[in-house]
Amino acid sequence: MSRGPTLFNRVSVALGLVFLYAPIVLLVVYSFNDGRLATVWAGASLRWYRALLNDAQMLDAVWVSLRVGVLAASLATVLGALAAVALTRGGRFRGRLGFSAMVYAPLVMPEVILGLSLLLLFVALDLPRGFWTVVLSHATVTLCYAAVVIGARLSSFDWTLEDAARDLGRRPLGAFLAVTLPNIAPAVGAAWMLAFALSLDDLVIASFASGPGATTLPMRLYSQVRLGVNPEINAVSSLIIGGVGAAVAAAWLLQSRRTAPTRPSLRLRAPGPSCARSPRS
Amino acid sequence: MRRRRGGLAALVPGLWLALFFAFPFLLVAKLSLSHTALAMPPYAPQLDLAAGWPGLVETVRGFDLATYRRLIDDPLYLKAFASSLGLAGAATGLLLLIGYPIAYGVTRFRPATRRLLILAIALPFWTSSLIRIYAWIAILKPAGLLNKALGLLGLPALNILNTNAAVLLGLVYAYLPFMVLPLYAVLDRQDAALLEAAQDLGASPRQVFWRVTFPLSLPGAAAGALLCFIPMVGEFVIPDLLGGSGTLMLGRTIWTEFFANRDWPTASAVALVMLAALLIPILLVQRHARVAP
Numbered sequence: 406m407s408r409g410p411t412l413f414n415r416v417s418v419a420l421g422l423v424f425l426y427a428p429i430v431l432l433v434v435y436s437f438n439d440g441r442l443a444t445v446w447a448g449a450s451l452r453w454y455r456a457l458l459n460d461a462q463m464l465d466a467v468w469v470s471l472r473v474g475v476l477a478a479s480l481a482t483v484l485g486a487l488a489a490v491a492l493t494r495g496g497r498f499r500g501r502l503g504f505s506a507m508v509y510a511p512l513v514m515p516e517v518i519l520g521l522s523l524l525l526l527f528v529a530l531d532l533p534r535g536f537w538t539v540v541l542s543h544a545t546v547t548l549c550y551a552a553v554v555i556g557a558r559l560s561s562f563d564w565t566l567e568d569a570a571r572d573l574g575r576r577p578l579g580a581f582l583a584v585t586l587p588n589i590a591p592a593v594g595a596a597w598m599l600a601f602a603l604s605l606d607d608l609v610i611a612s613f614a615s616g617p618g619a620t621t622l623p624m625r626l627y628s629q630v631r632l633g634v635n636p637e638i639n640a641v642s643s644l645i646i647g648g649v650g651a652a653v654a655a656a657w658l659l660q661s662r663r664t665a666p667t668r669p670s671l672r673l674r675a676p677g678p679s680c681a682r683s684p685r686s
Numbered sequence: 687m688r689r690r691r692g693g694l695a696a697l698v699p700g701l702w703l704a705l706f707f708a709f710p711f712l713l714v715a716k717l718s719l720s721h722t723a724l725a726m727p728p729y730a731p732q733l734d735l736a737a738g739w740p741g742l743v744e745t746v747r748g749f750d751l752a753t754y755r756r757l758i759d760d761p762l763y764l765k766a767f768a769s770s771l772g773l774a775g776a777a778t779g780l781l782l783l784i785g786y787p788i789a790y791g792v793t794r795f796r797p798a799t800r801r802l803l804i805l806a807i808a809l810p811f812w813t814s815s816l817i818r819i820y821a822w823i824a825i826l827k828p829a830g831l832l833n834k835a836l837g838l839l840g841l842p843a844l845n846i847l848n849t850n851a852a853v854l855l856g857l858v859y860a861y862l863p864f865m866v867l868p869l870y871a872v873l874d875r876q877d878a879a880l881l882e883a884a885q886d887l888g889a890s891p892r893q894v895f896w897r898v899t900f901p902l903s904l905p906g907a908a909a910g911a912l913l914c915f916i917p918m919v920g921e922f923v924i925p926d927l928l929g930g931s932g933t934l935m936l937g938r939t940i941w942t943e944f945f946a947n948r949d950w951p952t953a954s955a956v957a958l959v960m961l962a963a964l965l966i967p968i969l970l971v972q973r974h975a976r977v978a979p
Contacts, residue, residue: 414791418803421788425810425862428821431831435824484699491696504696507703513913513971515920515964517937518957521944522710525954528727529713545706548699599812606814609922609937613944623816630816630927634824642817653812657805
């Protein structure tokens with residue numbers, strides 16, 4: 406069987422990667438540009454990164470975004486894990502169809518619709534719009550991603566282990582915390598980081614849900630971008646891409662860490678370097 | 687026992703999503719039947735809960751379909767609708783053409799390389815689309831990097847920033863990972879025994895691809911197309927930054943009605959019409975996407 410990549414395969418993958426990364430690389434390179442014009446190279450410098458340190462509004466927006474991201478991702482991970490447990494382990498409970506629709510629909514729903522409907526909810530509830538409404542909105546949208554990531558791991562988890570713990574006298578919640586949770590911990594970590602990355606990136610939903618006094622980083626960036634290309638935006642953007650890239654790569658490493666097969670007999674048959682590192686209760 | 691616990695775990699996220707995701711659509715529907723008013727919030731009639739049942743009746747009496755009538759009468763909205771579907775459709779077609787060779791190419795590498803390539807393709811999806819689209823402005827603008835490169839090669843300059851062509855490029859760029867990943871998932875799971883059987887029976891590599899691999903990968907293509915098409919129809923950032931003043935897309939229309947014109951009822955009505963048009967594709971996605979088999 407001819408399995409190796411042909412020249413055509415190599416070229417299409419390479420061109421795809423160039424297409425995806427060339428704009429990002431150019432953006433990062435020009436963030437080190439000494440000139441004021443974003444597309445005329447005038448020597449390398451850290452000038453725009455230094456300018457960033459003095460931009461109080463930008464730093465303020467970074468701080469808002471980081472706090473929103475941490476809170477929203479934490480909420481989303483807890484809610485998403487519960488949703489994933491219900492969907493993989495819940496059997497045919499009442500309202501399952503509606504529940505799964507609510508978990509999956511936000512993944513593809515245009516952001517403008519999500520933002521608008523959340524804003525109308527906050528108006529109807531008379532909640533003052535600001536920091537907390539952005540947290541609630543981001544938690545709602547990202548919990549669906551968390552549910553998918555954790556659900557993928559749960560669907561390959563051997564539930565007889567949890568049953569065993571309960572047969573040995575653990576209460577349901579205790580068995581879940583002692584046996585299941587450590588096993589799905591990498592997926593939980595991955596879900597948190599992805600939710601954090603999504604929250605950090607979001608412009609549309611935050612713009613609807615936020616109010617005066619809570620300007621997130623993407624909102625700040627957007628108002629600058631509309632005024633034109635400028636090297637300081639390149640500098641912030643490079644930092645964001647670096648940060649988000651690191652978070653996602655870490656999430657990926659956590660998630661793809663090979664699971665030790667959960668059945669003891671299999672574990673004996675398949676010892677490997679990765680088994681030793683795998684979380685186990 | 688198991689059954690009850692499943693329902694129990696669903697309780698909190700279920701209530702959460704009902705409040706923050708499902709219920710707000712009723713508010714959007716209600717608002718689309720209202721009309722604008724110079725007040726805060728800027729629409730009437732208001733539901734006055736203190737007035738009890740008569741108040742509710744009063745509110746419902748205030749509803750009308752005037753907003754929807756305006757959507758039909760004003761060609762602007764029909765144009766935005768048509769060009770949203772058109773641009774999203776064209777971008778989906780291009781994405782299939784570009785994404786398929788990439789996804790198929792990746793499956794031909796060794797597993798370790800494959801995993802790295804998939805990470806490399808997925809990574810941009812998680813980074814801000816605002817920033818990635820901003821990066822294209824520097825490339826596409828008249829004195830930008832693209833025209834400099836073309837100038838060096840002695841080719842005529844290309845001015846596509848602020849046109850629909852730039853929007854199309856931006857859509858394809860931003861959604862490429864969305865297309866490649868589902869295609870890859872299907873292609874990668876394909877049973878090697880099937881391919882070997884076809885080969886043993888005398889099929890050439892080309893025949894194996896077109897008669898076995900390709901037909902079996904169509905569900906992945908359908909999933910990728912839906913995953914891209916639905917959010918693209920409502921896309922805001924890409925038409926706003928790369929499109930011109932003439933680029934009408936529904937996401938941008940909603941944004942403008944809401945933030946610039948402060949016409950909340952119209953924004954709601956446009957959102958509902960868009961949602962209705964996307965409901966069938968969304969239901970298809972929901973049938974495909976299952977956490978567990």
